[in-house]
Amino acid sequence: MSVPGFHRPKSVEDAARLLAETDGARCLSGGATLVAMMNASLAEPKAIVSLAGIPELAGIAELANGGFRIGAMTRHAATAGDARLAGTLAVLRDAARQIANPVVRNMGTIGGSIGFADPAADYPPALVAANAEVEIANAAGRRRVAARDFFVDWYTTACGPGEFVTGVYLPPPRPGAGLYKKLARVSGDFAIASVALSAAKDANGVSIRIAVGGCGPRPIRADAADALLSAKFGDAAAAAAAGEALAAAADPVDDVRASAEYRRLVIPRLVAETVAHARAALEAR
Ligand SMILES: Cc1cc2nc3c(=O)[nH]c(=O)nc-3n(C[C@H](O)[C@H](O)[C@H](O)COP(=O)(O)OP(=O)(O)OC[C@H]3O[C@@H](n4cnc5c(N)ncnc54)[C@H](O)[C@@H]3O)c2cc1C
Numbered sequence: 001m002s003v004p005g006f007h008r009p010k011s012v013e014d015a016a017r018l019l020a021e022t023d024g025a026r027c028l029s030g031g032a033t034l035v036a037m038m039n040a041s042l043a044e045p046k047a048i049v050s051l052a053g054i055p056e057l058a059g060i061a062e063l064a065n066g067g068f069r070i071g072a073m074t075r076h077a078a079t080a081g082d083a084r085l086a087g088t089l090a091v092l093r094d095a096a097r098q099i100a101n102p103v104v105r106n107m108g109t110i111g112g113s114i115g116f117a118d119p120a121a122d123y124p125p126a127l128v129a130a131n132a133e134v135e136i137a138n139a140a141g142r143r144r145v146a147a148r149d150f151f152v153d154w155y156t157t158a159c160g161p162g163e164f165v166t167g168v169y170l171p172p173p174r175p176g177a178g179l180y181k182k183l184a185r186v187s188g189d190f191a192i193a194s195v196a197l198s199a200a201k202d203a204n205g206v207s208i209r210i211a212v213g214g215c216g217p218r219p220i221r222a223d224a225a226d227a228l229l230s231a232k233f234g235d236a237a238a239a240a241a242a243g244e245a246l247a248a249a250a251d252p253v254d255d256v257r258a259s260a261e262y263r264r265l266v267i268p269r270l271v272a273e274t275v276a277h278a279r280a281a282l283e284a285r
Contacts, residue, residue: 005022005046005047005048006047006048006050007047007048007049007050008050008052008053009049009050009053009054010053010054010055011054011056012054012056012057012137012142012166013137013139015027015049015051015054015137015164016137016138016139016162016163016164017139018047018049019049019138019139019162019163019164020138020139020161020162022046022047022049023046024045024046024047025045025046025047025048025049026043026045026047026048026049027048027049027050027051027115027164028048028049028050028051028052029051029052029072029073029108029109029111029112029115030075030107030108030109030112031107031112032104032107032108032112033108033112033116034112051072051073051111051164052073054073056071056166057071057072057073057074057111057166057167058071058073058074059071059074059078060074060078060079060082060084060085062084063169065171065172066172066173067169067170067171067172067173068084068085068089068169068170069135069167069168069169069170070110070167070168070170071111071166071167072109072110072111072112072115072164072165072166072167072168073109073111074109074110074111075105075106075107075108075109076096076099076100076104076105076106076108076109076110076113077096077102077105077106079092079093079096079110080093080096080097080099080105081093084173085170085173086173087173087174087175087176087177087178087200088130088173088174088175088176088177088178088198088199088200089130089170089173089178089198090173090177090178090179091126091129091130091178091179091180091196091197091198092123092126092127092130092132092170092178093178094126094178094179094180095122095123095125095126095180095182095194095196096110096122096123096126098122098180098182099113099121099122099123100188101188110123110165110168111164111165111166111167114127114134114150114151114157114165114168115157115159115164115165116155117151117155117156117157117218118155118190119151119154119155119213119214119216119217119218120190120191120192120213120214120257121190121191121213122180122182122191122194122213124147124151124211124213124218124219125180125194125195125196125211125212125213125219125220126180126196126211127147127150127168127219128147128148128151128196128209128211128219128221129178129196129197129198129209129210129211130147130170130171130178130196130198130209131146131147131171131198131209132146132147132168132169132170132171133145133146133147133168133169134146134147134150134157134158134165134167134168134169135165135166135167135168135169136158136159136163136164136165136166137163137164137165137166138160138162138163139162142166144169145158147168147219148211148219148221151217151218151219152217152218153217153218154217156217174200174201174202174207175200175201175202175285176198176199176200176201176206176282176285177197177198177199177201177278177281177282177285178197178198178199179196179197179199179274179277179278179281180194180195180196180197181194181195181270181273181274181277182194182213183266183270184257185257189257190214190257191213191214192214192257192258192262192263192266193212193213193214193215193252193258193263193266193267193270194212194213194214194270195210195211195212195213195267195270195271195273195274196210196211196212196213196219197209197210197274197275197278198210199233199278199281199282201282201285205230205233206229206230206233206282207230208226208229208230208233209221209226210225210226210229210242210246210271210274212246212250212267212270212271214252214257214263215250215251215252215263215264215267216249216250216251216252217251220246220249220250220251221246221249222242222245222246222248222249224242224245225242225243225245225246225271226242228241228242228245229242229275233275233278233279233282234275234276234279236272239271239272239275239276240268240272242271242275243267243268243269243270243271243272244268246267246268246271247264247267247268250263250264250267252264
């Protein structure tokens, strides 16, 4: 393995320029995945652009509109522990809390996780359910993409060559509940299937966003499922129909964790369980 050039820029603009100028360069965030891949000769970047020296990529900031910006270098442990991510945004905190184990949660970052876009990872469905936007930088500037459009295919995102994730924008939290349920072979493993749900409750009723992880190249969602659950939240038949709609929209494969058939079978059950827990959480408020 050749030794790649190592860069530690101090600004997003310098990082973008380095990534654009150097063919085969990759950015390094927590290193939990990239370093393991390099050790196993599964990745041989020509250059490494570390994002660790860029202050604006660190931490979670509250925005003037009451929403939040999570910098790309924010570790999973920080997101899991931030009590400001409440109400509908608790879905993201709940997902972060269930990633791997404390070592990985202290090392991995939200930018590295969604930039890599493992379809079994925990953030992608949670960001879709939270109605988040992903900020992408390149040498010409920045743009924002809705989370539901950011995840494009297996390990493929809306980031083009030379682009990288600089942060995630969350809308203001709404009163209600946010839950993430993950079915895994053992605690801390990637998901066989997962369900992320945000339930906003006000005087007009309940508004639901739901997404499924681990069951296709990107998070699975269905307008029909959101509409059914929003119209009759807590109704068992509506939850079953929403689960079937999501299973029909899924595109799972057989892998070491489970068969595609098993995944289609568990989606409605996981949806029903998540809806029941969200309903209980709303009633307890
Ligand atoms: C043992 C183990 C168990 C794990 N279990 C889970 C789990 O249960 N659930 C889960 O969701 N995840 C899991 N992960 C993944 C982990 O949570 C990290 O999110 C992941 O390793 C990538 O984050 P990182 O910051 O370490 O990225 P890095 O390893 O630094 O980078 C990973 C990839 O993303 C690219 N990249 C890095 N930063 C950016 C950026 N800002 N924009 C665009 N691309 C970028 C890199 O070039 C590289 O290709 C696990 C990882 C390990 C090692």
